[in-house]
Amino acid sequence: MLRFLLGRLAILIPTFLGVSLIAFSFIRMLPGDPVMLMSGERVMSEERHAAIMHDLGLDRPMPVQYLNYLTDVLSGDLGTSIVTKRPVLGEFLSLFPATLELSLCAIILAVVLGVPAGVFAAVKRGTWFDQSIMGVALVGYSMPIFWWGLLLIIFFSGYLQWTPVSGRISLMYFFPPVTGFMLIDSLLSGQPGAFRSAFSYLILPTIVLGTIPLAVIARQTRSAMLEVLGEDYVRTARSKGLSPLRVVGVHALRNALIPVITTIGLQVGVLLAGAILTETIFSWPGIGKWMVDAVFKRDYAVVQGGLLLIAGVIMLVNLAVDITYGFINPRIRH
């Protein structure tokens, strides 16, 4: 098992180097002078230009520049935002909990509803129950979530006035962030109604972000279950006289979950891509909105740093998925 873990970690290193190379080249691929782009200044004297160029290390050979960049990144220096003049890493860390909270809620919603829905659909294959679940799942899977979000706002926030439109919590409440998770912080603050408020702000974004993962997980669980239910060992388990619940819940589901876990892992990319849209619609102060704003404001330092950090997060989650995979399916380890 240790060898398996080390092997996975060894794979991560070249991937990380590749990702950092892409983030590094990004600034240099942009049309225009990198000195002007990185300093955010439009007009400058030749001396100042040369000075900034030297400061940024842009006058050195490319491989040296890349090595310097890599050293900076590994020591936690991802540059400074051109717009806010704050360190990129600091901005990322202050905004990431908002995205993490939203994504976790979305994936929990998706797994809690999606796995049972898929299992039941597979067991009741061909019935109206199966057909309606899969019909709803397909509509969810086909949903343009930015439109879905707008529709929910029109109905729940506009027409019914049940939920707020944007932000993380009502402006009435203020408390210092402890965990960065609004649901937990609002409880810790002890202010009456704060948790309720945070929850009401979270509910629509969670539904919007969770819709596609939910549909994908339900569909994937169903098809994995169908495949497994036809296997010999399931027939053996049935003929041994085990209860249907045990056959489906233990013998079949355990094996069916292997591809489902990969699917859940792949949803992290989907979630972060979805966060870009969801956070834009609901003005959710997370890294998705941060990146979109950075692209619009031409804050290239943020785009470069954000690209690397988001890719890093996805790589770590994929590593976790791989390791889980190894635990569940011993065949993979060798």
Added chain:
Amino acid sequence: MSTVTASPKKTGHPSALAEFWHYFSRNKGAVIGLAIFIVILVVAILAPLFAPHSPSEQNREALLLVPSWMEGGNSSYLLGTDAVGRDILSRLIYGARFSLFIGLVVVTLSVISGVLVGLVAGYFGGRTDIVIMRIMDIILAFPSLLLALVLVAVLGPGLLNAMIAISLVNQPHFVRLTRASVLAEREKEYVVASKVAGAGTMRIMFLTILPNCLGPLIVQATLAFSAAILDAAALGFLGMGAQPPTPEWGTMLAEAREFIQRAPWVVTFPGLAILITVLAINLMGDGLRDALDPKLKRS
């Protein structure tokens, strides 16, 4: 696709196409999806014939007109007009052209490259496999929409750049899928038998193994087609895809966002068009899976 069934020499065996249709048509949803898709395709190709107005024609007398069946509607503007008095129906009809074109280009690019690379990685294994899969890991480490956004920041907003980015991020899925199926099939008896019988590498890769991996690939291709439409619309919505006044559905939604409370129909119809198109393609994908996956057929 005809490689799935043996050549029909004997009498009594249905042709590959007939067999395909037999299984495909058993799935009612798939037939409905196909019908909707054909309608959208025809409407898109013959857009000038179907559209009652030009997509860019502005009628200053009819700004934000409600759909014709609502009170105050005008029968000449079936789905109402947008903020500058353009006919929404006509813009949706022309918009279908963009969406289908995007889907077609992205799927063609990513399937061809992905399957080739995946076959090579899975069949040859070893160092080739490692290098290919590491490169795919690097691409997969970025969320598709984020990479597209950043590429757009480099190359400038537009449909072409969006399509390049979306193809690039779709391709690893085909590589992984092909490779995984090849790895699963490579050691099976029929492949070993074919090898023992003296079949060459190319024959084993393309004629023996590939047909048995086609089921999931076709499903993935249809999913990629619809995902490309969704991603391109999302980019348009963020203001980074097709630029106004292009009647692309996502771009139309972006323009309509500020009228969300005053004129909900301006927001509703473009999104509905995206949903119906994507849903039709996904329904077809499910039918294709049922018809082409030999494992599902027998169960």
